[in-house]
Amino acid sequence: MATTTDPTAEAGAVSVVPSRFPYRTIAMGTIGSTLLMLAALGAGGILIRDPVLGHGPLSFIRYGHGKALATALLYFGFGLVVWAWVRLGRYVLDGRVGARPVLIAAACWMGPLLVSPPLFTRDVFSYLGQGAQLLYGMDPYATGPAELNVLPDVVLNVHQLWQDTPAPYGPLFLLVSKWVVGLTGNNMILGVILTRLVIMVGLAGVLWSLPRLVKHLGGKLPVTLWLAVASPMTVIHLVGGPHNDLLMLGFLTTGVLAMLDRRPVLSVVLVTVGMLIKPTAAVALPFLVWMWAAQLPSGGRVKRFFRAVLPALGVFVPVFVVGTWVSLGSMNIGWFTGMSAPQLIANWLNFPTGIGEIVYTMVHIMVDVPPSPFVTVFRTLAWVVLAAFVVRQWWLSRDGGNQAVLRAAAALLAVAILAPPTLPWYLTWGFVLASAFPWERKHLAGVVGVSVFLVLVYYPTGEQALYDWWFIGGVLAVSVYAAASLLKPDPLGLIEAWRKPASRNG
Numbered sequence: 488m489a490t491t492t493d494p495t496a497e498a499g500a501v502s503v504v505p506s507r508f509p510y511r512t513i514a515m516g517t518i519g520s521t522l523l524m525l526a527a528l529g530a531g532g533i534l535i536r537d538p539v540l541g542h543g544p545l546s547f548i549r550y551g552h553g554k555a556l557a558t559a560l561l562y563f564g565f566g567l568v569v570w571a572w573v574r575l576g577r578y579v580l581d582g583r584v585g586a587r588p589v590l591i592a593a594a595c596w597m598g599p600l601l602v603s604p605p606l607f608t609r610d611v612f613s614y615l616g617q618g619a620q621l622l623y624g625m626d627p628y629a630t631g632p633a634e635l636n637v638l639p640d641v642v643l644n645v646h647q648l649w650q651d652t653p654a655p656y657g658p659l660f661l662l663v664s665k666w667v668v669g670l671t672g673n674n675m676i677l678g679v680i681l682t683r684l685v686i687m688v689g690l691a692g693v694l695w696s697l698p699r700l701v702k703h704l705g706g707k708l709p710v711t712l713w714l715a716v717a718s719p720m721t722v723i724h725l726v727g728g729p730h731n732d733l734l735m736l737g738f739l740t741t742g743v744l745a746m747l748d749r750r751p752v753l754s755v756v757l758v759t760v761g762m763l764i765k766p767t768a769a770v771a772l773p774f775l776v777w778m779w780a781a782q783l784p785s786g787g788r789v790k791r792f793f794r795a796v797l798p799a800l801g802v803f804v805p806v807f808v809v810g811t812w813v814s815l816g817s818m819n820i821g822w823f824t825g826m827s828a829p830q831l832i833a834n835w836l837n838f839p840t841g842i843g844e845i846v847y848t849m850v851h852i853m854v855d856v857p858p859s860p861f862v863t864v865f866r867t868l869a870w871v872v873l874a875a876f877v878v879r880q881w882w883l884s885r886d887g888g889n890q891a892v893l894r895a896a897a898a899l900l901a902v903a904i905l906a907p908p909t910l911p912w913y914l915t916w917g918f919v920l921a922s923a924f925p926w927e928r929k930h931l932a933g934v935v936g937v938s939v940f941l942v943l944v945y946y947p948t949g950e951q952a953l954y955d956w957w958f959i960g961g962v963l964a965v966s967v968y969a970a971a972s973l974l975k976p977d978p979l980g981l982i983e984a985w986r987k988p989a990s991r992n993g
Contacts, residue, residue: 508584508588509574509575509578509584509588509592512571512574512575512578512592513571513575513588513591513592513595513596515567515570515571515574516567516568516570516571516572516575516592516595516596517595517596517598517599518564518567519563519564519565519566519567519568519569519570519571519596520564520568520595520596520597520598520599520600520722521564521599522560522561522563522564522567523561523564523565523568523599523600523603523606523723523727524599524600524602524603525560525564526557526558526560526561526564526947527557527561527603527604527605527606527727527947528540528548528549528557528604529548529549529553529554529556529557529558530554530557530558530560530561530947530948531561531603531604531605531606531607531947531948532604532605532606532607532608532609532611532612532947532948532949533549533604533948534604534640534644534675534676535640535643535644536640536643537549538676539676558947561947562947565719565723565942565943568596568719568722568723569719569939569969571592571596572713572717572718572719572935573935573969573972573973574976575588575589575592575713575717576713576931576935576973577973577976579709579710579713580710580928580931580973584709585708585709586698586708586709586712589709589712589713589716589717590694590712590716592717593712593716593717593721593722596717596722597722597726600722600723600726600727601680601683601684601687601726602680603727604679605679605727605728605729605949606723606724606727606728606947607723607724607727607728607911607942607945607946607947607949608724608728608730608912608945608949609644609645609646609948609949610728610730610949611678611679611682611683611728611729612641612644612645612646612675612679613632613645613646613649613654614656614660614664614667614682614731615641615644615645615664615667615668615671615675615678615679615682616631616632616635616641616642616644616645616649617632617654617656617661617664618661618663618664618665618666618667618668619632619635619637619638619641619642619664619665619668620632620634620635620654621661621662621664621665621815622665622668622669623635623637626819626821627653627654627661628653628654628819628821628822628824629653629821630651630653631645631649631650631651631652631653632645632649632650633645633650633651638668638672638673639673640673640674640675641668641673641675641678644675646949648831648832649828652828652831653821653824653828654822654828655766655822655826655827655828655829656731656764656765656766656822657762657763657764657765657766657814657822658763658810658811658814658815658819658822659760659763659764659810659814660731660734660763660764660765661814661815662813662814662815663685663734663764664682667681667682667685679729682729683726683729685734686725686726686729686730686731686733686734687726687733688734688737689733689734689735689736689737689738690716690721690725690726690733690737691737692736692737692738692740692741693715693716693733693736693737693740693919694716695741696737696740696741696743696744697711697712697715697716697740697919697922697923699744699748700740700743700744700747700892700920700923701923703744703747703889703892703923704889704892704893704923704924705889705924705925706922706923706924706925706926707925710922710926710931711922711923714918714922714926714931714934715918715919715922715923718934718938719938719939719942720911720912720914720915720918720938720941720942721733721915723942724911724912724915724941724942725912725915728912730912731764731765732765732912732913732915732916733915734764734765735761735762735764735765735767735768736761736915736916736919737761738757738758738760738761738764738768739757739758739761739768739771739916739919739920740919740920741757742754742755742756742757742758742761742768742771742775743758743771743775743892743895743920745757746775746778746779747778747892749782751775751778751779751782751795751798751799752798752802754775754778754779755772755775755779755799755802755803755806756802756806758771758772758775759772759802759803759806759807759810760806760810762807763807763810763811763814766822766823766826767899767902767913767916770877770895770898770899770902770916771895771898771899772799772803773881774880774881774884774891774892774894774895774898775799775891775895776792776795776796776799777792777795777881777884777885777886777887777891778884778887778888778891778892779795779798779799779887780792780794780795780796780885780887781885781886781887781888781891782887783795788885792885829907829908829910830866830907830908832907832908832910833862833907833908834908834951834953834954835953836908836909836910836911836944836951836953837866837904837905837906837907837908837909838869838904838905838909839862839865839866839868839869839905839907840862840865840866840907840908840909842865843858843861843862843863843864843865843866844858844861844862846861846865847861847862866907869905869906869907870905870906872905873901873902873905873906876898876901876905877898877901877902880894880895880897880898880901881894881898889924892920892923893921893924895920896917896918896920896921897917897921898917899916899917899920900914900916900917900918900921901917902916903916903917911941911942911944911945912941914937914941918934928973928974929974931973932970932971932973932974933970935969935970935972935973936966936967936969936970937966939962939965939966939969939970940962940963940966943962943965943966944959944962
């Protein structure tokens with residue numbers, strides 16, 4: 488049994504209280520995660536043709552009342568995971584548990600989801616479809632998986648929006664998807680599981696680098712792991728999804744750590760590899776140049792900058808060229824135009840799109856006009872604001888060090904919020920880096936609310952729920968309650984009110 492100082496003790500007094508391993512909290516989250524996995528068989532991103540539950544007595548879970556029951560069970564499981572995460576967060580912030588219980592909790596909560604159908608997304612089916620294109624000699628950056636005349640289940644399960652849409656991912660990830668499809672073929676269940684296992688390599692990178700980043704950036708390791716690894720954003724979105732952002736984050740965090748450890752060449756190599764998985768890792772590269780320049784022994788700032796940027800380019804260019812060539816068999820840079828494909832998604836979760844829709848709604852009351860010009864105008868303005876913000880953050884990073892890391896995290900968050908589209912898991916780009924810095928409890932409460940909100944704004948099937956206003960009202964209420972629960976257990980006294988009648992009846 489470990490001991491720790493009681494944070495509620497009066498100033499100047501030291502009280503040592505016992506701190507138990509949080510078995511019940513971890514068990515609660517594990518039960519919730521298991522329910523998520525089981526309920527996802529009927530309410531998650533299920534297969535169009537399911538070889539396991541498509542026929543037979545258990546197929547009822549995919550239709551009608553059976554699906555409604557599965558959906559209710561899934562949200563109940565999600566509630567248990569969030570409840571356990573918030574409880575664990577209170578223990579961490581009160582100094583009652585260390586890093587090890589947080590890691591054990593995260594592992595227990597992720598375990599059932601390794602074999603789950605996709606949760607709150609169908610992106611993994613697109614990964615497999617694009618990998619199949621590459622496997623059969625097609626160009627995923629020219630057209631979508633619909634061109635395939637083989638592997639019918641792979642093609643059938645790609646979301647309709649992405650059937651004819653070029654891939655927006657880096658060539659190295661397409662190579663990974665090609666290998667997965669080469670092993671699993673038309674077996675979608677094995678394809679999803681193997682993709683998830685490959686993406687977990689990114690989690691290993693994050694777990695290796697975060698303790699070392701904390702030493703550089705001044706955070707507290709249990710808080711960092713609770714925020715970046717055990718949160719629903721990672722457990723449910725990145726692992727349960729699954730999403731290739733987790734693989735990219737492994738290279739991004741290890742690359743930033745390498746720069747802080749004064750290994751600049753390795754740093755640029757790692758972050759460039761991350762970019763070849765998901766292009767947004769490139770946002771961090773200019774910040775690494777300032778960090779490299781700050782580590783040089785002599786010369787003015789401008790001289791040191793050029794002494795850093797030239798070798799940085801000398802590392803970046805060959806890694807980029809070789810990585811692209813090895814992945815695609817040619818110097819195909821069509822993935823730059825492919826990055827525009829996700830902009831087809833238009834909803835108010837992306838801040839400028841939301842502003843454009845609000846203005847359109849106000850104007851449409853008086854004049855019958857189409858919505859697209861309003862969204863386009865505000866998206867264009869947002870690009871200008873985003874460019875100005877990122878450049879300013881980069882310029883303020885010119886002294887390198889920890890400030891450059893913090894501002895790189897801010898730039899990644901800005902890209903996720905202002906560049907269309909904003910998908911919920913995109914905010915992990917900046918959160919994971921920022922998690923290694925010191926945090927105040929009230930700010931962490933805000934992160935709790937945002938995390939819960941960003942999971943629930945999509946239905947478990949992967950379709951967005953953003954215009955179901957009654958549902959979104961409930962999501963907002965749940966998110967605020969979860970945030971308040973980090974600051975105070977049972978903030979509305981609901982559990983206490985339930986216990987009182989029970990005690991009177993007893």
